[in-house]
Amino acid sequence: MNDKELLNRVKGVKTASRILSSVSTETKNSVLYTLAGLIMKKKGVILKENLKDINNARKNKLSESMTDRLTLNEKRILEMSKGAREIAALADPISDVINEHTASSGIKIQKVRVPLGVICMIYEARPNVTVDATALCLKSGNAVILRGGSEAINSNRILAGIIRQALSTAGLPENAVLFIDSTDRKFIYKLIKMDTLIDLAIPRGGEKMVNEIRKHSTVPVLSHGKGLCATYIDKSADKNMAVKVAYNAKVQRPSVCNATETLLVHKDIAPEVLPGLYKMLSKAGVEIRACANARKILPGARQASEKDWSTEYHGLILAVKVVESLDEAITHINTYGSGHSDSIITGNKSAAEKFLKEVDSSAVLHNASTRLHDGGVFGLGCEMGISTQKIHARGAMGLNELTSTKYLVRGTGQVRE
Amino acid sequence: MNDKELLNRVKGVKTASRILSSVSTETKNSVLYTLAGLIMKKKGVILKENLKDINNARKNKLSESMTDRLTLNEKRILEMSKGAREIAALADPISDVINEHTASSGIKIQKVRVPLGVICMIYEARPNVTVDATALCLKSGNAVILRGGSEAINSNRILAGIIRQALSTAGLPENAVLFIDSTDRKFIYKLIKMDTLIDLAIPRGGEKMVNEIRKHSTVPVLSHGKGLCATYIDKSADKNMAVKVAYNAKVQRPSVCNATETLLVHKDIAPEVLPGLYKMLSKAGVEIRACANARKILPGARQASEKDWSTEYHGLILAVKVVESLDEAITHINTYGSGHSDSIITGNKSAAEKFLKEVDSSAVLHNASTRLHDGGVFGLGCEMGISTQKIHARGAMGLNELTSTKYLVRGTGQVRE
Numbered sequence: 001m002n003d004k005e006l007l008n009r010v011k012g013v014k015t016a017s018r019i020l021s022s023v024s025t026e027t028k029n030s031v032l033y034t035l036a037g038l039i040m041k042k043k044g045v046i047l048k049e050n051l052k053d054i055n056n057a058r059k060n061k062l063s064e065s066m067t068d069r070l071t072l073n074e075k076r077i078l079e080m081s082k083g084a085r086e087i088a089a090l091a092d093p094i095s096d097v098i099n100e101h102t103a104s105s106g107i108k109i110q111k112v113r114v115p116l117g118v119i120c121m122i123y124e125a126r127p128n129v130t131v132d133a134t135a136l137c138l139k140s141g142n143a144v145i146l147r148g149g150s151e152a153i154n155s156n157r158i159l160a161g162i163i164r165q166a167l168s169t170a171g172l173p174e175n176a177v178l179f180i181d182s183t184d185r186k187f188i189y190k191l192i193k194m195d196t197l198i199d200l201a202i203p204r205g206g207e208k209m210v211n212e213i214r215k216h217s218t219v220p221v222l223s224h225g226k227g228l229c230a231t232y233i234d235k236s237a238d239k240n241m242a243v244k245v246a247y248n249a250k251v252q253r254p255s256v257c258n259a260t261e262t263l264l265v266h267k268d269i270a271p272e273v274l275p276g277l278y279k280m281l282s283k284a285g286v287e288i289r290a291c292a293n294a295r296k297i298l299p300g301a302r303q304a305s306e307k308d309w310s311t312e313y314h315g316l317i318l319a320v321k322v323v324e325s326l327d328e329a330i331t332h333i334n335t336y337g338s339g340h341s342d343s344i345i346t347g348n349k350s351a352a353e354k355f356l357k358e359v360d361s362s363a364v365l366h367n368a369s370t371r372l373h374d375g376g377v378f379g380l381g382c383e384m385g386i387s388t389q390k391i392h393a394r395g396a397m398g399l400n401e402l403t404s405t406k407y408l409v410r411g412t413g414q415v416r417e
Numbered sequence: 418m419n420d421k422e423l424l425n426r427v428k429g430v431k432t433a434s435r436i437l438s439s440v441s442t443e444t445k446n447s448v449l450y451t452l453a454g455l456i457m458k459k460k461g462v463i464l465k466e467n468l469k470d471i472n473n474a475r476k477n478k479l480s481e482s483m484t485d486r487l488t489l490n491e492k493r494i495l496e497m498s499k500g501a502r503e504i505a506a507l508a509d510p511i512s513d514v515i516n517e518h519t520a521s522s523g524i525k526i527q528k529v530r531v532p533l534g535v536i537c538m539i540y541e542a543r544p545n546v547t548v549d550a551t552a553l554c555l556k557s558g559n560a561v562i563l564r565g566g567s568e569a570i571n572s573n574r575i576l577a578g579i580i581r582q583a584l585s586t587a588g589l590p591e592n593a594v595l596f597i598d599s600t601d602r603k604f605i606y607k608l609i610k611m612d613t614l615i616d617l618a619i620p621r622g623g624e625k626m627v628n629e630i631r632k633h634s635t636v637p638v639l640s641h642g643k644g645l646c647a648t649y650i651d652k653s654a655d656k657n658m659a660v661k662v663a664y665n666a667k668v669q670r671p672s673v674c675n676a677t678e679t680l681l682v683h684k685d686i687a688p689e690v691l692p693g694l695y696k697m698l699s700k701a702g703v704e705i706r707a708c709a710n711a712r713k714i715l716p717g718a719r720q721a722s723e724k725d726w727s728t729e730y731h732g733l734i735l736a737v738k739v740v741e742s743l744d745e746a747i748t749h750i751n752t753y754g755s756g757h758s759d760s761i762i763t764g765n766k767s768a769a770e771k772f773l774k775e776v777d778s779s780a781v782l783h784n785a786s787t788r789l790h791d792g793g794v795f796g797l798g799c800e801m802g803i804s805t806q807k808i809h810a811r812g813a814m815g816l817n818e819l820t821s822t823k824y825l826v827r828g829t830g831q832v833r834e
Contacts, residue, residue: 018751022775103796107785116807117777195631199807211635214612218631220638220808241830248832334435356825358439360534368524368828377833378824379520390533390616390821391637392809404807407795408773411785413658415665416794 001182006190009178010145013118014197016175017143021115025092027170028139032088035135035166039081042162046077049158050127057151065255069125070152080131087135093399094141107411113403115141117199120191122147122213124205127155133202134163134177136384140402143176145191145198149205150183157181192217199404204385225388227257228312228338229370232329232355233273234346235266241367242269242345243277248369249343250318251284257386258341258373261312262319264329270322271297286316293322309336326351330358337361340388341373362388362395418599423607426595427562430535431614433592434560438532442509444587445556449505452552452583456498459579463494467544469571479568482672486542487569497548504552510816511558524828530820532558534616537608539564539630541622544572550619551580551594553801557819560593562608562615566622567600574598609634616821621802642805644674645729645755646787649746649772650690651763652683658784659686659762660694665786666760667735668701674803675758675790678729679736681746687739688714703733710739726753743768747775754778757805758790779805779812 001009039046050072057067093113100110119142123129130146137144148156160179168174180187192201195218203213204224214221231249233242249260265274274297278288289304301320308319309332323329333342343365344355352366363373372378373386373396380398387393393401418426456463467489474484510530517527536559540546547563554561565573577596585591597604609618612635620630621641631638648666650659666677682691691714695705706725707718718737725736726749740746750759760782761772769783780790789795790803790813797815804810810818 018775018777021777101796103794105789105794107782107789107794109795114777214635218628220806222808238830245830245832252833352827356827358435360435360438360531361823363824363826365524365826366828367830368826369832371833372522372524372826372828372831373824374833377520377522377524378526379518389637391639394822395824405811406778407780407790407812409780409782409785409789410769410773411783411789413655413662413784414789415662415786416669416788416791 001187003190006187007194009175010118010191010194010197012175013143013145013178016173017115017117019173020138020143020176021094021117021141023141023172025094027172028092028141029088031138031166031170031172032084032135034169035131035163036081036084036088038162038166039077039084039131042158043074043077046155046158046162047072049154052154053152062151066125066151070127070149070155072127072155076128080128083128083132084135087139090139090399092139093403098405105411105414107409107414110408111405112408113400114406116402116404118143118145118197119402120145120147120198120201120219122188122201122203122205122209124149124209125151127152127159129204130156130159131163133384136399136402138176140399142402143178145178145180147180147188147191153181153183188213189216192219195219202384220392222387222392223389224385226312226338227259227340227386227388228262228310228336229258229260229341229343230262230264230333230337231260231343231345231370232264232323232333233266233269234326234329234344234348234351235268236348236351237269237273237345238347239269239273242273243280245343245345245367245369246277247280247284249371250281250286251316252369252371254316255314256371258370260318260343260370262309262321262332262336264321264323264332265294266326266329267293267322267324270294274298274320281318284316286318288318288320290320291322294320297322312338326354330355333359333361338388340386341365341370343368343370362386418604420607423604424611426592427535427608427611427614429592430560430562430595433590434532434534436590437555437560437593438511438534438558440558440589442511444589445509445558446505448555448583448587448589449501449552451586452548452580453498453501453505455579455583456494456501456548456576459575460491460494463572463575463579464489466571466575470569474568483542483568487544487566487572489544489572493545497545500545500549501552504556507556507816509556510820515822522828522831524826524831527825528822529825530817531823533819533821535560535562535614536819537562537564537615537618537636539605539618539620539622539626541566541626542568544569544576546621547573547576548580550801553816553819555593557816559819560595562595562597564597564605564608570598570600605630606633609636612636619801637809639804639809640806641802643729643755644676644757644803644805645679645727645753646675646677646758646760647679647681647750647754648677648760648762648787649681649740649750650683650686651743651746651761651765651768652685653765653768654686654690654762655764656686656690659690660697662760662762662784662786663694664697664701666788667698667703668733669786669788671733672731673788675787677735677760677787679726679738679749679753681738681740681749682711683743683746684710684739684741687711691715691737698735701733703735705735705737707737708739711737714739729755743771747772750776750778755805757803758782758787760785760787779803
């Protein structure tokens, strides 16, 4: 593929996006049901192509966790198929009237939901993103350009082919989904400059990749960035709940963005909760890095350095700080946190409301684990990811977040005076 | 001001934005009322500073229209003051609950409106933007960095000083508004890279300036771009209404973004409406550039070239094309238009609904002038401008568009299973 071919293909996606924007809910759902069926029917060839990626990963000495992420098996294929069916079952956001009113001139103004148009997904490793993200984009009336990681190119190619087959079976243009069948990164840089054809770029991956896209893109970007989350145990916390929630927030799945990296504990409750929690965490293999005051209670813990407060460990390490007050906890989180998901454990309602109001994060939780900030858990359906920026969409994204709006104005001959 | 000073000042704005985000509606309104009063009280010194800008404009041989745009007088000062009062009277969007539900685990999830944080306005010429934009940002709980055009630096400096005085009178940090008191463009490039401190950049000005910001900014950008608007007269249009609306859309204020640049007319009605409209438009000084079929009806009109369909004239020129069908009109608009504001004049409801649905613009109008797409006319209050992008905010912007959202999650000890 040369530059001109790429441009022509993206123009084809734009044309297909116009058609898709007016398609009925039934037709969109029929694509998703067909897709769900085809995935199961073709699982043999999907597994065969996936094996090529796994073999390449071994040859290229990819990390175990990376190799695991790109591996498909019967269960994961079934989940992809189920995901497409679940998205079909969600309400169609397109044409929803968000608000309406009659202006003083008598014109009737409606603000309605419309598709964004063309979305460019740039992602890494996991082949299920190819199906999940595409299904969400199609259900919300968007065409999509897929540029997955080079590690998974064989898996992604076969899945994209199946998606295009489902489109064509439903009588829709195959060009509504364009798979970039090249591992050459130059195409990414070409795509993110096509701001007259592409409406949104969604980079999903490591911080470095996301920042690189933000730096070079003239297409608007929806970043899925860093998750440096904190859990704060207030002096009025229920001690059992505090230990249970903090433990879950760190240990249940430490590699993901909504896992807790920093535990803040009020000085009045620290002597009562820290020793027990320390035992449980140590047993689970968690290394504690504690401030000087926390070490008075946990003499066995390692001393935390300034750097620990701003490090996303992605693993079994927890920074622990004893704070003097609720205010200090809030300031700490707003200073060192990444604005992702932060939780307070307290029985004091006004402390909880102050924390919910003043912590500037995409999700702020009271008496609940940070791990609960998730589209699925929230009941928004399968998710595109968690946006860490403030404009357009913040936090867990659902179908609504893949839409734009449009004013429909109905008059009887009104002009500007 | 050196780079380090700029960084420190922007950090000061970020700190002030945290305070502003929790301030009561009453306090925010008191800033706006104080500001409205101060503007009237200090009109003498405002006019004196503005005169410096006018004199510099003459010295630098600025165009008459540019000089007019930066000129203040008693009436324009009164309007600025009134604008601030009107914004005080609007409902405060902050803390609005957009939606709420209880998830299957029992956690209660609210999505609420919160301020964006720090907004950087980059604008040209008109000093009233300094007051209008700041008043909207403050009412929506945002801190703001103002980088106005060099032509208006003396006027902007005095107005920014008055705004800071109003903040301090109300007991709020003056740093909630930072005026960049330099015409050196290098500070713009520094600001739009400060993506950890600034939440949104709003460039308002010529297409070239807006594109330059989009190209270099790592801060998310809300573009206020090109307005290439069309009016389509359908075969079932009321002829008198069609002539009145099309005339208004071109002539009432031709220099602005929602004025019509292209008139499309169905072939069946063209012979009946074009001659009369041509006479009226010619009388108003409008030059017609017509397609071959339109010239059969208007032999006096100049022949349009391909370039005319994609030119934003910003003046008294109108491109006219006779089309075979509603579909051709829609395709023309989606091909050549800028997705700003487009109108259909028709008595046929299903033609109108097809047009409203299929034209991909921020506002699509039926039996109404494109000139009506405006925050004030829509009743959204004084506006920040009209966004021409699809993400975050599209079309006329009000206070809601200057906000982000946040999930508030209230649980009873829920963890991730």
